[in-house]
Amino acid sequence: MPKFGKRYRADLEKRHEGELPIGEAVKELKKYNKTKFDQTVEVVMHLGIDARQADQQIRGAISLPNGIGATKRVIAFCSMDKVEEAKAAGATEAGAEDLVKKIEDGWFDFDVAVAEPAMMRVIAKLGRTLGPKGLMPSPKAGTVNPKVADTVKEFAAGKVEYRNDDYGNIHGIVGKFSFDDDKLTENAEAFIGHIMKLKPASTKGHYVKKIAISATMTPSVLVAE
Incomplete structure (x- = not known):
């Protein structure tokens, strides 16, 4: 059982149970305690793909509407x-x-x-x-x-690369905790929408099984499709 810090445990106590539309999920995320540094916010999508199949691999890059608040070397x-x-x-x-x-x-x-x-x-x-x-x-x-x-x-300028892991999860940075709610929401919607359009033809069953948004030091908030 992992040991969580005091701040994380406090955030867990006010965590919303159940899925929320992305705009409301971002607002819920912002209720968590701030840290001394500007946390990175990312979206995680659990996909119903068979990661062992080459034709079901999800990989690419996307430029988000509001950037991600960081530059890359x-x-x-x-x-x-x-x-x-x-x-x-x-x-x-x-x-x-x-x-x-x-x-x-x-x-x-x-x-x-x-x-x-x-x-x-x-x-x-x-x-x-x-x-x-x-x-x-x-x-x-x-x-x-x-x-x-x-x-x-x-x-x-921060173009976001993504690639599914062996378990069918996709992680994508969508901004910083300091971003306005609207900018974070717009970036998250763009990322989620982009991944949804990449559904492999050979995928069976439900393509998007779960979506969550979280920051570096916070619990996640579940997002409704």
Whole structure:
């Protein structure tokens, strides 16, 4: 049985039982105690997918209407003639073989890696290094794109990546605790709506089984579909 802190136990006592429309769920979340730092708010969706089946994998990225209140450190694998353009768009590092070598030597000071399609053969050797960390560029995640500068700009501004886990859960950051209720609600609606549109054709039964919203240090609030 996990041991909860005093603040968390106090929040549990006022937790609403049952599902609420997303706008009301956000208001309920905001009733929980604040912390000294601005907590990250995320939506979790439990999906009725078979995560073992390749055609039922849910993965991608989405730019939310109001951002997520944070920036990301982005690197770009690109041809040398696009290095300065990528850096001007917000990339902390950009390059080809030289950037691959830097990562092979143990450098991982970044949150997202994007790449031009032509660079995939160059970075293929990093699959075993970046793959387990969830950092390998992928067309499905939107991190492989010929418009590398635009891709850098989107992810540096907080474009949200998502990927189902082995149990069919999807986690998505939708903002900060300090966001206005309306902005959090709009972001959450956009994320939930986006995932709902991705229902695999081979999925059987109920696609969305449960939705919840929570902050870093709070209990969750159940959300009605």
